[in-house]
Amino acid sequence: MARPIPLPAKRHVAGDFVAATADADLVYFVCNVGDADAQLVLLPKSPVSGFRRVVVVDAGKPGKLPPLLNALIVAGLVAPDGHPDAVGSIPLIVATHPHQDHIEGMAEVIDSFAGGRIAEFWDPGYWHTIDSYHDTMAAIARQSQIVYAQPTSGFRRWIGLAAITVLSPSVQLRNRFDTYGTEINDASISLRIEAPAIRAFRDPDGNRMVRFDSSRLILGADAQTLSWSYVLNDFPFLAATTTEQGRMLDVGSGTDVLRTNVLKVSHHGSKHGVNLELVERMSPDLTLISSVPEGGTYGFPHEVAQEVIREALQSTTSGQRRKSDARLSIFYTSDTTDDPGRLALGSIGVILRRGVWSLWRFGDKASQQIDLAKGRLWTR
């Protein structure tokens, strides 16, 4: 494991994180929960209610997400208890896969937000024997309104201005779960979240499609090589048709669903989590890795994965010198400052505006809550 190089403290500037968010921004938190995953996405503000809605992706440790969600409510970003828009304000919770480091705090999150706040819960349908899995299932069952679903690749869900596409697991992997024929990491639900997604404007003369400068996230969960191989098949790169016929028919405009602004690297930077072609396809502007300072029990992130990501972001075949992770916009929840005390930079908050990111750090340790008032902006 290559420990992240300390980042200059002077490039982290105190600011008002909440005030820095604009209505249409996609806001993404990668919480510092050590060798685990806990993420939260704030969808763009509803023009009707004036509040944002929240998607939770994994809750690997108790004590982290509920205080963050409550802080977002107090900050006025999410509807408070008793407000009509509190119902359904957490339209989706995703347990990417049932490893302890992804669901240990899940029952706590679900139990903390009753009263109809949670609308839907996804997991891959891989039943695991650990205690936290039983707790999670019981917590869902205590709330009658929560829709439970097991999506597979290609499933798409629109929530407000956002579109959420399930990249994995392939249904071919899902159909092997019952025999435990799928490695549990490859059961992971990986997601692409785009906002604002393409919309149809209602028009009395005929509705019109409008494409925005959107922001895109890919959340890789713990998907490994096998799962990503299905993703690459299921979501091929489609070259644009440049022929006159194509333009006349407005077909074959080409797209790459895997292209993203932000990539949350799968499996804490495990060597089995990413490969070169995959990261090249994604071509992220910002790459985030959830990890612990000394590599933890498993030595994540692996140097192999780190080098794969770096090579994808900066090809060195031309012999040029490798840029630092910070210059390649690769950041870790285990980052520290270059102060003598090596202060933890902790949880990451990303504000995405028309695909352009700004990165905030909250200075919390894995065992500490996120204090939004302590946000510091990384200046490039």
Next chain:
Amino acid sequence: MSFDQRTAEPRTARAPGRPWRPADTPLADGRLEPAAGDRYVAVDRIDGTVVTLAVAPWPLVDGATGRLDFGPVRNRVTRTATADRLQRRVDQDRAERGQLRRPLRVGDVFLVRGLAGPPSRWAAVVDLTRASRLAAKAALFATAAPAPLRDELRTYGLDRRAAGVVRTTDDEPSDPEEPPPGPIAYPAI
């Protein structure tokens, strides 16, 4: 706007439940009695030579929901073990009990007595993987697809015997014409 996906289960009462004694195991037929200090040890993940174990007190069966209740989170821990050492300890136990020797897999579950130090020092290790997998599956389906309410079953022209899919428990009335109120999913685990 939302509508109910299921009848909400009651919150687990911390009233003493019965220790889990899964069918077709030494716990069911009295060959093994659950004891204080017994631990439910599940193989959460295997990364090369490192096995991560989710360790919880031996569960009780919640009388209200039929679910396994592992008690307060503060009493649970995650431990790691070296794969070959754990494999040797498990093999030893399996040989003594005439069980199939096989490689460790994610999802394997053991009742461990005297869990302290390395696996070689554990007092007893009993493989309960099959029963535990069935219990996890039941936990999922009791959430995702609980059985209909009793009066709904009647509406469908089904009763529990006719459906033939619901396991009865000792404390339920034997007369299907006089069922107690409430969902039947809970005691079905």
